[in-house]
Amino acid sequence: AQKVTQAQTEISVVEKEDVTLDCVYETRDTTYYLFWYKQPPSGELVFLIRRNSFDEQNEISGRYSWNFQKSTSSFNFTITASQVVDSAVYFCALSGNTPLVFGKGTRLSVIA
Amino acid sequence: NAGVTQTPKFRILKIGQSMTLQCAQDMNHNYMYWYRQDPGMGLKLIYYSVGAGITDKGEVPNGYNVSRSTTEDFPLRLELAAPSQTSVYFCASSYFQNRDRNSNQPQHFGDGTRLSIL
Numbered sequence: 609a610q611k612v613t614q615a616q617t618e619i620s621v622v623e624k625e626d627v628t629l630d631c632v633y634e635t636r637d638t639t640y641y642l643f644w645y646k647q648p649p650s651g652e653l654v655f656l657i658r659r660n661s662f663d664e665q666n667e668i669s670g671r672y673s674w675n676f677q678k679s680t681s682s683f684n685f686t687i688t689a690s691q692v693v694d695s696a697v698y699f700c701a702l703s704g705n706t707p708l709v710f711g712k713g714t715r716l717s718v719i720a
Numbered sequence: 721n722a723g724v725t726q727t728p729k730f731r732i733l734k735i736g737q738s739m740t741l742q743c744a745q746d747m748n749h750n751y752m753y754w755y756r757q758d759p760g761m762g763l764k765l766i767y768y769s770v771g772a773g774i775t776d777k778g779e780v781p782n783g784y785n786v787s788r789s790t791t792e793d794f795p796l797r798l799e800l801a802a803p804s805q806t807s808v809y810f811c812a813s814s815y816f817q818n819r820d821r822n823s824n825q826p827q828h829f830g831d832g833t834r835l836s837i838l
Contacts, residue, residue, distance in 0.1 A: 643827075651808065651831070651832055652829065653810065653829040655826040655827075655828075658826050699762055699763070707751070707765050707768045708753075708763075708812075708827055709765075710755075710762035710763045710764075711762055712761055713761075713762050
């Protein structure tokens with residue numbers, strides 16, 4: 609069975625602080641994909657990143673960075689210099705040869 | 721670019737009523753999905769389809785039915801609405817091809833249908 613755990617239910621930070629959202633996954637598939645989605649207060653789901661299990665390179669996109677470590681089955685997401693517009697619920701998700709399995713999400717509040 | 725289109729955006733039903741949530745995609749994706757999101761929770765898979773004429777149950781299929789007569793459309797049917805089905809429903813689509821390392825592109829989501837059953 610596939611499972612995604614986001615242990616942090618809610619996080620609050622002050623603007624310009626860095627924040628890391630944790631994601632731990634379980635799967636028996638040897639090939640799988642990991643995703644992060646953002647759900648702002650307006651409710652839509654915004655794709656942020658996809659990672660293949662055979663590519664452990666970390667990735668940086670502007671203020672966003674992702675740290676994928678197969679040894680610990682983790683795919684953590686860091687926002688540098690957070691902004692109020694980053695306030696949202698962030699979901700980590702996993703897919704092997706099956707549809708996406710989502711974590712329960714982490715609600716991030718960035719306070720001005 | 722329309723992407724994934726869901727209708728309606730909002731609906732209130734009475735217990736026991738039936739309705740169909742519509743979902744259409746124009747990206748020629750083979751896979752389509754229905755999820756529900758309860759307050760404060762992640763998304764749970766209701767049904768999915770790997771192509772026209774093929775559907776499979778997800779994690780929470782009870783009380784729902786689907787059909788996939790075309791590549792573009794994947795309607796979700798509630799036959800006897802119950803309060804427990806009050807939720808936000810998301811439809812999604814993706815392109816997936818086995819053995820293709822570059823496939824399983826991110827699922828494209830519709831904007832959701834907020835359904836209340838009273």
